Amino acid sequence: MIEFSSDYNEGAHPRLIAKLVETNMVQTFGYGSDAYCDEAADIIRNLCGQKDLDVHFIVGGTLTNLISISACLRPHQGVISPTNGHIHVQETGSIEATGHKILTIPSKNGKITAAQIDEYCEEYLNNEGIVHLVQPKLVYITHPTELGTLYTRAEMLAISDVCKKRNLYLYVDGARLGYGLVAEGNDTDLKLITECCDIFYIGGGKQGALFGEAVVIKDKAIASDFRPIMKQRGGLLSKGRLLGIQFSELFKDDLYFEISRHANNMASLIRECLKKMGIEFFVENTTNLLFPILPDEMHDELSKQYSLTYYKRWDKTSSVIRIATSWATLEQNVMKFIRDLEEYACA
Amino acid sequence: MIEFSSDYNEGAHPRLIAKLVETNMVQTFGYGSDAYCDEAADIIRNLCGQKDLDVHFIVGGTLTNLISISACLRPHQGVISPTNGHIHVQETGSIEATGHKILTIPSKNGKITAAQIDEYCEEYLNNEGIVHLVQPKLVYITHPTELGTLYTRAEMLAISDVCKKRNLYLYVDGARLGYGLVAEGNDTDLKLITECCDIFYIGGGKQGALFGEAVVIKDKAIASDFRPIMKQRGGLLSKGRLLGIQFSELFKDDLYFEISRHANNMASLIRECLKKMGIEFFVENTTNLLFPILPDEMHDELSKQYSLTYYKRWDKTSSVIRIATSWATLEQNVMKFIRDLEEYACA
Amino acid sequence: MIEFSSDYNEGAHPRLIAKLVETNMVQTFGYGSDAYCDEAADIIRNLCGQKDLDVHFIVGGTLTNLISISACLRPHQGVISPTNGHIHVQETGSIEATGHKILTIPSKNGKITAAQIDEYCEEYLNNEGIVHLVQPKLVYITHPTELGTLYTRAEMLAISDVCKKRNLYLYVDGARLGYGLVAEGNDTDLKLITECCDIFYIGGGKQGALFGEAVVIKDKAIASDFRPIMKQRGGLLSKGRLLGIQFSELFKDDLYFEISRHANNMASLIRECLKKMGIEFFVENTTNLLFPILPDEMHDELSKQYSLTYYKRWDKTSSVIRIATSWATLEQNVMKFIRDLEEYACA
């Protein structure tokens, strides 16, 4: 079975593995207070173009989201999220388990707009019974989104502006940030995201690391007590250096972006093939997640050799299927998949 | 200013006040362990037609909802609610503050259907990544709804059936239950609700009492530890007898239903007048809440003498306005309102 | 059975009842936004000697404590409490249910000292693994304490000073504040408490009201979002005026203090009688709660006619018993109790 079901089907990029092997018996203090984490944080601050940033490393996206979001909120405050936001539909109520409501805004292609956020706040403020409403305080977006789409520089700046106007924090879930930043047509970068956000994270677990997300905090109030909150939620890894070692390596020699490009290229090969075959897509994007609408028969046939993710029913005879490539996707597997697709088309 | 803004603009029905005065210096033990609460519970069990019911009294609907709902759920479970459910839009995230997600189903006229609940559960069960989803465990509905509409006997039985099939608890928020049970066209009653629900509450605060909701629990598991959970959430009134005294009186001589009928009658007078004037309604109902679509000018004019609740904008020149009557609404005020309406129409 | 088991065995002082009857059919807006609440708040601000105070009214002490305390804390922060603090031993984990740890300091006669608080903070700060510890941020004390003892002016000022030095909030639970402020030997008053505290509450439910506690907030940050947090926890009474009406009346003509004096006087009569009989006390105090160490036989005999509270075993043949008087305690009942005590002593 060849895996296209997700971007975490393998271990870590060999260079990270090598570094873990190399440093294995070095002695360090725990909980992220070590030279490797310091180094990784410095590299990230540099890439983000700001010196005064707190950087923390956490194992896993759900843990990162629940710690980051709850750290931003007072008890009666909630987080604005697209209706298809990962925190809303895929994390078993992890945000609510910290006591906070998710305030949803309908998403289009996985994205929401500055205007929608502004309107939400306007309605909140105009409500006569405002004390009965959850106060919006934080905006959560993913970049790229769950659907592999991207915010443009203009869109992100507009969202950031409306957040500042409405006294909202902006948090970007960058679980697949690398795949987004090197995607064709993307005009955002780490410096822009740092400029726009109060807090965001750079994903490692889906992008070359065994695990690990790097949380970047610009806002001083959020930064001030982030570490004890990490610990309280079980997010302070005792051998924290494992995260520092991996992120240091990931950001050396442009590795993070190079392997992201590979994933996108692999996805492009499949995308082009499917398009040539006349397959339509649920959503257009240029990153590593494809959402073709496949005839059920075709999906069944492919599923014999390839692990794909069922996304949702499209019509009586076809469904939206998610195909994921990653830094680890072998070109030979993609080529085989394409050959099988073409064969299927001819049959 | 004459109040039509809500059904809690006055104190309590004079008979309840008289009873509170009469018993004021009697000595009892606290926390609901007194003869008055016992008596009220017995009366309610009788009205519900079942002997083996736990009855508890709580001050206030939000507190009642958050205690009742959180008492039904395991950490990863959530409550299904209509999108316009009071717990979802009017209680400042009180359910989420207990750690649980509200799973919304689009409502029509404030109601959801058995089929919608069934479909929600089916989709949940069919999801490959079920572990990432909040498990639906409880259905929350209001009867009458936020829009003053009512479930029919058939609808409620169908919902109850699907809950049993799907292993869901059913909870009815009866903040305005009396107004519903005596409404024209209603074919439900306390016995049906008891039969259908695992837990529900009979509202007092909006229906003749100073405050107080009577929670009726049929399910043994929920009942088993409800009292310590009430205490933990601050819902165990020290002078608990105040609740027992009021509910005992409220259910003597049919008082509860008699005063509910009065409220509905007062609403009917206004409804008929508005209809005669050609005013359309956002929703049709037969209870004590009216939702006419009023021209903004008319609303402005009426607001000089009457306190009404702004519900939402309808179009550029008119809005949905909520008019509430109650057990306490004076017929003379209704008559004056009607005269003013008619005058306005003629002008 | 004559009740000495607690100070909430009766309804409300007749003057409050009269006021509730008198205002019963007046129409007001809900949720504490009414002239009665405004008036009560003004009276309280006046008594506290400061104009810039937020005053909110909540039904019940547990609800008041959990709302007030959780409103003061960030997720990783906890509340320092005496080991016998009401929140620690009598409220079913209500504070923990809001997510916060109670940090206990051993109490002596129900009290803790400024030096203990200072030492706790010093140890916290000196801990190498500070990130693994709950940060103390709030000090909770009761005045009078659970044991009816009182902080002196000097002790309270010292506690306030150490709180300022250590950047802690100070919160006083004044469930029985009136009984304390008029007690023999007391040298504290509302102005001192206001000066010392960031937030505190004046108890009504045990001191003449049907229910109700008045929360006084001096700190601007806590005040800024207290109302939505009240709502979220179910602490915003829909007919909020019931609280305003009672507190207004309670503080007119010195009523609150006058009836507190009565309770203390009744307690003094019993205290003196027991002392004359040679009965020793678990703790010395001058307020309305007595803790005599009674022979079990005597306790059994008295329990036939009087409801007392068992506090704890003292030795094989005697126990600490709590006797409570209140604003409502009848002198004739106290006299009968004393006669029965004397008779028992002679027998």
Place this chain on the structure above:
Amino acid sequence: MIEFSSDYNEGAHPRLIAKLVETNMVQTFGYGSDAYCDEAADIIRNLCGQKDLDVHFIVGGTLTNLISISACLRPHQGVISPTNGHIHVQETGSIEATGHKILTIPSKNGKITAAQIDEYCEEYLNNEGIVHLVQPKLVYITHPTELGTLYTRAEMLAISDVCKKRNLYLYVDGARLGYGLVAEGNDTDLKLITECCDIFYIGGGKQGALFGEAVVIKDKAIASDFRPIMKQRGGLLSKGRLLGIQFSELFKDDLYFEISRHANNMASLIRECLKKMGIEFFVENTTNLLFPILPDEMHDELSKQYSLTYYKRWDKTSSVIRIATSWATLEQNVMKFIRDLEEYACA
């Protein structure tokens, strides 16, 4: 600087690292649903001597504790813990953050007894105001304890018996379980622990793994919804196989116990040396954590070359110091430490 400050100062045992390297590019499904996790679970079930056990793998002890404990409790229930329990003093209020109170019992040498637990429950049940108390439902102990001491077979059976009698769950935190099971004088084993507990965990992170704890669940009710609760709290590692791979290797050829023996042996060498020097110990034990009472001058001198953990002040001139060995401790470092100790003694 040579590390004796903790047992997580290095990476993983080379055999585990080798296995991670070897399997790095294998493709598997995520979230612990893979052959490696299945294999590791089977090995553990075998070692525990029971087939019908759920085994889950979680990154980190705090996360494991908060998930396991909250999964066992209803809202009003709490967990009994020794006063020095890790969850009470070292995890930043993580249990309270899930809404539950920790009910402390004074510990002696880190341990509590069956009799203490029984007495706690008896007092709870005899309290007249039981509804105001947190219900004890779970007992938390560590084995070995925070102080490196061990429960005997008889003690653990007695605790298990009292838990059954009192309807309590028993949970053993086995963060350092291996070090305990191979310690001199220990008479417990995995089969006994499985027999006694409803849920427990076998620590990996401090015992040869990069990270990871294996939760073993015997109780069917707890097991039934453990996975979604893991996910909700961020404890479901996407590349879950990393945990399975490590635990499989750890339990092959007795590796886990062999490396634990090494750690204990290294500790013994230091212990004997200190004893010969006349150094007294805060607590006697036979595992990998030593708690000598060192003169401050000696501690200062040693700290120039060795990283030790300051535990607490003993008297004006000496302190309790924690020295930790581990699977990774080099004998040459221990020998050098002993030489330096002896030199210091002679100087």
